[in-house]
Amino acid sequence: MTNIDSLLRADLRGKTPYGAPQLDVEVALNTNENAYALPDTVAEAIQRHVAEVVGGLNRYPDRDAVDLRRDLAAYLGHDLSVDNVWAANGSNEILQQLLQAFGGPGRTALGFTPSYSMHPIIASSTGTQWADGLREADFGLSAEHVRAAIAEHDPDVVFLCSPNNPTGTALDAEVIVAAVEACRGMVIVDEAYAEFAREPENTAVRLLVDHQRLVVTRTMSKAFGLAGARLGYLAAHPDVISALLLVRLPYHLSSLTQAAARGALTGTKQLLATVDEIRIQRDRIVATIRAQGLPVADSDANFVLFGGMADAPAVWQKLLDRGVLIRDNGLPGWLRVTAGTQSETTAFLAALQAVQTVNPELFDHTSSTKEST
Incomplete structure (x- = not known):
């Protein structure tokens, strides 16, 4: 029987397709979707x-x-x-x-x-x-x-x-x-x-x-x-x-x-009205995480990249265990979270604070605290 992989273009062999986890969780903040339903x-x-x-x-x-x-x-x-x-x-x-x-x-x-x-x-x-x-x-x-x-x-x-x-x-x-x-x-x-x-x-x-x-x-x-x-x-x-x-x-x-x-x-005006609400939650995430002593990249988007983790994949999993799904982009020590609704943002920030309290070993507070601009 023919091995399909042997027929694949050589430059594609061994590669994995793009994909973000699609999990049934209470708070999904991993794919930068707009958290607000259409009016x-x-x-x-x-x-x-x-x-x-x-x-x-x-x-x-x-x-x-x-x-x-x-x-x-x-x-x-x-x-x-x-x-x-x-x-x-x-x-x-x-x-x-x-x-x-x-x-x-x-x-x-x-x-x-x-x-x-x-x-x-x-x-x-x-x-x-x-x-x-x-x-x-x-x-x-x-x-x-x-x-x-x-x-x-x-x-x-x-x-x-x-x-x-x-x-x-x-x-x-x-x-x-x-x-x-x-x-x-x-x-x-x-x-x-x-x-x-x-x-x-x-x-x-x-x-x-x-x-x-x-x-x-x-x-x-x-x-x-x-x-x-x-x-x-x-x-x-x-x-x-x-x-x-x-x-x-x-x-x-x-x-x-x-x-x-x-x-x-x-309905451009109605749809873009949610942008202001999302900006508020984005800035709230930045301010709160920085207050917790973690480095955060200044964001002009609807998401926030934050670091200061000794084991980012483990932090990602601990957040998921608490019903909050964010994104691990594979950047060592950093994770990305989408700015959602006020309640979703509150749930994420509470979960992150809980992980820091229960599992301080997963965080590296001695790492660089530079802020990206």
Whole structure:
């Protein structure tokens, strides 16, 4: 009998698929979902939009999702038009299409870890070589650091993440501009958590007008609370969108997905009202954990990275034993927690305090207490 593994691409053998635990727990704060359910008015708007297309499901959807892209352009502002926006099934498909078009065999993508773990995975799946420029000791990223990494690796694609996952740290515009100026290829700024930033107006979208090789990716999974709908999108020069048409699968975005996203966009104000509540809980987590003597990365996202643990996996398990699921990203001594509702945040903080009290040996209070900025 043929060994399937022997037929697999050599660069994929031995690798494990991406995945976060999906466990039935009382408090799930591990995947950076929006903790708030859709408001009834928004849910009803989505239902109306979906109902309008159900009768035509025997026909293929608009393969270029023109109406949805127009709505997304209006949401982003900055004088963008439908020609500046592209949409797909989640931002991961957006990233995949970008690497299919601008990466691939014989080409290199550069990232700065710790960052979004799907960047190197998608690079690998498209046959793109991955280079790691690493982040600085405080999880920050300076223009000088980025320029040096680009000079060393000469990448075809550069990934920046702002706010960065899993650290939550945001980038200054000068870092993004430095990357575009230093790189001969494409620069992709992953802004999945942009709406949660302390200064959301500093989005890289405002830099697009002057930089043709810059791409800004977004999602409706986080601030819009549509993780189950799978809708990601990007903003870029129209020539970038034209290039993606060469690699996108025909009719890749279903009529139902397009309708659901358009319905949600009619309730933008109601949906984004939860962002302020989540920011409050995020800042509460940061302040409380720091008061407990643990290092915490300054976060502009809807999650918090905290450290000071001698055995982070053991702390993760102790929290799970108390009904609280957070994320172990594999960063030694650090764990990440999503900012949830007030009650979920209270449950997490109480569980963490209990673990510190009962199992002080799992924490290393003599470790560095530097705060990331």
